[in-house]
Amino acid sequence: MSHALTPSQTIGPFYFGTLVNGYRADLAPPGVAGERIELVLSLFDTEGVLVPDGLFELWQANSHGRYNHPDDRRNLPLDAGFEGFGRASTDAKGEAHFTTVRPGRVPWPAGGMQAAHINISVFARGVLNRLATRLYFDGDPALAEDPVLKLVDAARRPTLIAKRDAAGVWRLPVHIGGAHETVFFDC
Amino acid sequence: MEKDTYQRPAAGQHPANLSPAYKSTPTRSPKQPAIVLPQSLSEITGPSLGAERLNALESDLTRQRMGEPLGERIVVHGRVLDENGKPVPKAMLEVWQCNAAGRYHHPGDQHDAPLDPNFTGGGRARADEEGKYEFITIKPGAYPWKNHHNAWRPAHIHFSLFGPAFATRLITQMYFPDDPLLAYDPIYQSVPEAARRRLQAKFDIETTRPEWALAYKFDIVLRGRNATPME
Numbered sequence: 001m002s003h004a005l006t007p008s009q010t011i012g013p014f015y016f017g018t019l020v021n022g023y024r025a026d027l028a029p030p031g032v033a034g035e036r037i038e039l040v041l042s043l044f045d046t047e048g049v050l051v052p053d054g055l056f057e058l059w060q061a062n063s064h065g066r067y068n069h070p071d072d073r074r075n076l077p078l079d080a081g082f083e084g085f086g087r088a089s090t091d092a093k094g095e096a097h098f099t100t101v102r103p104g105r106v107p108w109p110a111g112g113m114q115a116a117h118i119n120i121s122v123f124a125r126g127v128l129n130r131l132a133t134r135l136y137f138d139g140d141p142a143l144a145e146d147p148v149l150k151l152v153d154a155a156r157r158p159t160l161i162a163k164r165d166a167a168g169v170w171r172l173p174v175h176i177g178g179a180h181e182t183v184f185f186d187c
Numbered sequence: 188m189e190k191d192t193y194q195r196p197a198a199g200q201h202p203a204n205l206s207p208a209y210k211s212t213p214t215r216s217p218k219q220p221a222i223v224l225p226q227s228l229s230e231i232t233g234p235s236l237g238a239e240r241l242n243a244l245e246s247d248l249t250r251q252r253m254g255e256p257l258g259e260r261i262v263v264h265g266r267v268l269d270e271n272g273k274p275v276p277k278a279m280l281e282v283w284q285c286n287a288a289g290r291y292h293h294p295g296d297q298h299d300a301p302l303d304p305n306f307t308g309g310g311r312a313r314a315d316e317e318g319k320y321e322f323i324t325i326k327p328g329a330y331p332w333k334n335h336h337n338a339w340r341p342a343h344i345h346f347s348l349f350g351p352a353f354a355t356r357l358i359t360q361m362y363f364p365d366d367p368l369l370a371y372d373p374i375y376q377s378v379p380e381a382a383r384r385r386l387q388a389k390f391d392i393e394t395t396r397p398e399w400a401l402a403y404k405f406d407i408v409l410r411g412r413n414a415t416p417m418e
Contacts, residue, residue: 003270007201010358051215057356119229129202186195
């Protein structure tokens with residue numbers, strides 16, 4: 001029996017404080033294996049104006065490349081205390097701050113491995129459908145062979161690649177539109 | 188190429204990102220089409236929030252503070268299903284809404300209507316094995332917004348669901364049946380006409396509790412799996 005999908009609507013401006021129970025900017029409590037990283041995502045509208053009322057969500061594999069999910073049946077370790085989900089609002093500077101561990105690589109259905117990446121959902125007032133994108137890591141030699149990046153025009157690939165600043169923090173600006181429009185995915 | 192695990196929505200189910208009558212969308216919608224991504228483990232897995240321990244009070248928005256909030260007490264219930272009609276067991280639902288006067292417990296809401304010290308308007312529930320969920324709350328009020336002259340949002344409750352995968356994530360809004368403001372609301376109207384009514388809850392006399400609260404039923408349908416030869 002076929003059921004009709006429930007349509008999407010905007011998150012609106014007033015989720016903060018009510019969704020706050022579900023916030024988690026620190027994905028990796030002490031003891032979780034892997035390279036600890038700080039991550040700052042920033043959000044801009046089509047005119048380059050920062051978005052102070054947006055919400056980012058992260059979904060990622062652990063440092064071994066294993067998703068904490070029943071459909072990932074590979075024989076790789078799960079880490080106690082690491083679900084792989086993060087959520088934070090943008091602040092007055094349009095930034096959302098996370099701490100996590102660098103994910104391991106995961107396979108591609110047609111064979112081979114994907115480069116390490118974090119899956120990102122973007123929500124905001126004025127955004128009627130969840131925007132899905134990815135974060136990759138600058139300098140990763142696996143980027144050249146990543147099957148998802150190969151689907152993207154070379155000129156737009158940098159919109160998916162976080163860079164490390166002088167303080168060691170990984171930063172990725174997400175542009176909903178404009179000259180630097182981020183690549184979004186229909187998954 | 189491997190077959191996708193989750194069905195791809197047909198056209199006409201969701202709003203267009205650029206829905207100009209909703210004035211925030213022109214500066215907040217991508218111009219380039221989304222790139223179709225074959226579904227890998229990254230897309231077919233997702234957070235279940237299964238480790239979250241929910242307090243029973245989280246699904247009763249009328250009992251979270253010292254006293255009872257003002258307004259019309261209601262039951263909002265339904266099932267979380269997928270497109271194949273299968274329940275999504277143990278699905279996490281998050282809701283948030285304004286109070287009976289049309290004011291959110293949020294610093295950004297400057298509408299000249301009273302806050303209710305007994306109502307914050309946020310709740311969570313976990314569906315059972317059959318996908319059934321229930322919230323007790325107060326019927327939210329309509330409120331004005333700046334989108335256009337005399338713009339009012341119809342009464343609504345925001346819903347957030349994860350479903351089984353990154354691909355099934357959904358944030359939506361539930362409306363009340365036959366609200367006259369629906370005809371004037373560009374957010375509701377952004378949904379293609381044939382799909383809009385799915386966002387209206389149904390008045391439910393069967394679940395209405397005598398001498399206590401009216402009930403509304405709102406079923407939520409998330410993306411379903413494609414059939415596989417094993418199923």
